[in-house]
Amino acid sequence: GESVGLHLPTLSVQEGDNSIINCAYSNSASDYFIWYKQESGKGPQFIIDIRSNMDKRQGQRVTVLLNKTVKHLSLQIAATQPGDSAVYFCAETATDSWGKLQFGAGTQVVVTP
Amino acid sequence: GAVVSQHPSRVICKSGTSVKIECRSLDFQATTMFWYRQFPKKSLMLMATSNEGSKATYEQGVEKDKFLINHASLTLSTLTVTSAHPEDSSFYICSARDLEGRQVADTQYFGPGTRLTVL
Numbered sequence: 230g231e232s233v234g235l236h237l238p239t240l241s242v243q244e245g246d247n248s249i250i251n252c253a254y255s256n257s258a259s260d261y262f263i264w265y266k267q268e269s270g271k272g273p274q275f276i277i278d279i280r281s282n283m284d285k286r287q288g289q290r291v292t293v294l295l296n297k298t299v300k301h302l303s304l305q306i307a308a309t310q311p312g313d314s315a316v317y318f319c320a321e322t323a324t325d326s327w328g329k330l331q332f333g334a335g336t337q338v339v340v341t342p
Numbered sequence: 343g344a345v346v347s348q349h350p351s352r353v354i355c356k357s358g359t360s361v362k363i364e365c366r367s368l369d370f371q372a373t374t375m376f377w378y379r380q381f382p383k384k385s386l387m388l389m390a391t392s393n394e395g396s397k398a399t400y401e402q403g404v405e406k407d408k409f410l411i412n413h414a415s416l417t418l419s420t421l422t423v424t425s426a427h428p429e430d431s432s433f434y435i436c437s438a439r440d441l442e443g444r445q446v447a448d449t450q451y452f453g454p455g456t457r458l459t460v461l
Contacts, residue, residue: 232456265452272348272435272452309415318385328439332385341447 239337242313248306252319252333257300259321263330264293264304266315275316306338314340317337344370346438348453355426356461363421365436372438373414374396376450377409380433392419426460433457 242248254262260281265273279286279293279302286293292305302319316337320330345368355361365375373394377384389401390411395429398411410422419438423430437450 251452263450270433270439270455272346272455272458275451328450329376329391330386330437331388334385 238334239339241339241341242309244309244311244340244342246309248304248309248338250304250306250317250319250336250338251300252304252336254300254302254319254321254331254333256321256323256331258323258325259324259331260324261271262293262295263320263322264302265318265332266292266313267318267335268315271284276317295312309338309340311340314328314338343442344451345440346370346436346451346453348434348436348456348458350456351454352457352459353457354461357427358425359375360424361426361458363423363434363438363458365380365419365421365438365453366450367417367438367440370438370440372419372440373438375413375419376437376439377411377421378435378437380435380457382433389416389421391401404423423458426458431458 263278264276266276267273275294277291279287279295290307294303316335318335319333320329347366349364349397372412375392377389380386380391388401389404390398392398394413394416401404402443413419433453433455439450
C-alpha cells in the first residue's frame with residue numbers, strides 16, 4: 230500500500246507486505262530530515278534520518294528516500310509487522326534553525342494479519 | 343542510546359491551578375531542550391526552545407506567561423502551565439538535543455510525554 234502526501238492519513242497494510250509512507254516538506258532550506266514513530270500515549274521514537282546531501286539511506290527494514298527537487302521524503306518499511314502499527318511523522322529542520330523541528334501531519338499505519 | 347524522561351506521565355488538576363512538568367536528559371547533557379504540545383490525532387506543535395542559562399524562546403502564538411519554562415541545568419528543563427484551563431488539556435512532550443561533538447541540526451531524543459487533563 231502507499232500513502233500519498235498528507236491526504237491519506239491512514240495506511241492499512243497486510244502483515245508481511247512492504248509499506249511506503251510519503252511526506253511533502255515545505256522549506257527548501259531544510260537540510261536534515263527525520264522519521265519518527267509514535268505509538269499511542271508515547272513520545273516519538275527516532276527511526277531513521279537523512280541529510281540533504283544524500284538521496285537514500287537504509288536501516289534495519291527501513292529505507293528513507295529524499296527527493297529535494299520536489300521536496301519529497303518517503304519511508305519504506307520492509308516486511309511490515311504488527312509492531313509497526315503506529316503513527317509515523319516526518320520532520321524537517323535546517324542547520325540555521327538551531328534544531329527546531331517542523332513536523333508533518335503524520336500517517337497512521339495499521340497492520341492487518 | 344540517549345534517554346529523556348518526563349515527570350509526571352499523567353496529571354489531572356483543577357481549573358486555575360498550576361502544573362509543573364519536568365524533562366530530564368538521563369545520560370547526556372542537553373544545552374537545548376524543546377517543548378511540544380500535541381492534541382489527539384494531531385501532529386506535534388513546537389511551543390518553545392529552552393536553552394540552559396538563558397530565557398526560553400517561544401513560538402508565535404504561545405503565551406510565555408502562561409507556559410513558564412526554566413532550564414535550570416544541563417539535564418533539566420521544566421514547563422509550568424499557570425492558571426490551567428480545560429483548553430490547556432493536551433499531551434506535552436519534551437525533547438533534548440545532544441550537542442557533544444555533533445553538528446547543530448542533529449537528532450533529538452524525545453521524552454515519553456505528559457498527559458495533562460484540566461477539569
